[in-house]
Amino acid sequence: xxxxxxxxxxxxxxxxxxxxxxxxxxxxxxxxxxxxxxxxxxxxxxxxxxxxxxxxxxxxxxxxxxxxxxxxxxxxxxxxxxxxxxxxxxxxxxxxxxxxxxxxxxxxxxxxxxxxxxxxxxxxxxxxxxxxxxxxxxxxxxxxxxxxxxxxxxx
Numbered sequence: 700x701x702x703x704x705x706x707x708x709x710x711x712x713x714x715x716x717x718x719x720x721x722x723x724x725x726x727x728x729x730x731x732x733x734x735x736x737x738x739x740x741x742x743x744x745x746x747x748x749x750x751x752x753x754x755x756x757x758x759x760x761x762x763x764x765x766x767x768x769x770x771x772x773x774x775x776x777x778x779x780x781x782x783x784x785x786x787x788x789x790x791x792x793x794x795x796x797x798x799x800x801x802x803x804x805x806x807x808x809x810x811x812x813x814x815x816x817x818x819x820x821x822x823x824x825x826x827x828x829x830x831x832x833x834x835x836x837x838x839x840x841x842x843x844x845x846x847x848x849x850x851x852x853x854x
Contacts, residue, residue, distance in 0.1 A: 734829040736792075736799065737767070739849035742822075744836040750777035752836070754820075756801070756846065758792055767792035771803060773820050774810075784811035788819060797826040799834075822846075 737760055743753040754773035761767050769790040776783045788803040803819040811817075822844060824834035832846040 734797075734826050736794070736826060736829070736832070737761075740832075740846045741849055742771075742844060742846045744842045744844040746836075746842045748777070749779050750775055750782075752842075755849070756790075761794075765794070767794065769801065771801070771820065772809070775817075782811070784817055785809040786811075786817060786820075794826075799824040799826055799832060 737758050740756045740758065741753065742756055746752050752773065752775045754771055756769060756771035758767045758769045769792050770788065771790055772785065772787050774783070774785045786808055787806045789806050790801050790803040792799055792801045799822070801822040801824070803821055805817070805819050808814075808817075818838045821837045822834060823837060824832040824844070824846060826832050830848040834844055836842045836844045
């Protein structure tokens with residue numbers, strides 16, 4: 700091989716190796732994607748008993764510390780015992796990559812008598828996309844949960 704062709708061949712080989720090294724698979728590219736989570740969300744948790752549990756959450760723009768101030772309103776209905784609670788809670792959500800931890804504080808019982816038997820609704824979630832998060836409700840045990848973005852109308 701002549702010297703000019705050797706340099707061209709070596710350059711092409713180096714380019715191919717560096718391109719292959721910097722190429723990302725769809726999975727690695729997706730896991731590095733940062734999704735926006737601010738806005739309104741519906742949530743549902745599967746408590747495994749005869750009760751239904753769900754509600755709405757509003758995550759605001761992160762503050763100077765990176766925490767997302769938030770508010771959630773949870774509704775729990777248990778036909779056995781004729782129990783219903785609607786509870787407004789303030790919360791703070793902390794994000795690390797695609798993980799979100801929501802810590803809540805009960806502000807008021809909108810429906811149902813205040814009781815120490817109702818604990819704050821905390822969540823540990825994985826951010827799946829800008830429209831879906833999944834994980835666990837952590838309150839009186841751990842229960843599978845799903846957050847889906849609210850569809851907001853145009854007026």
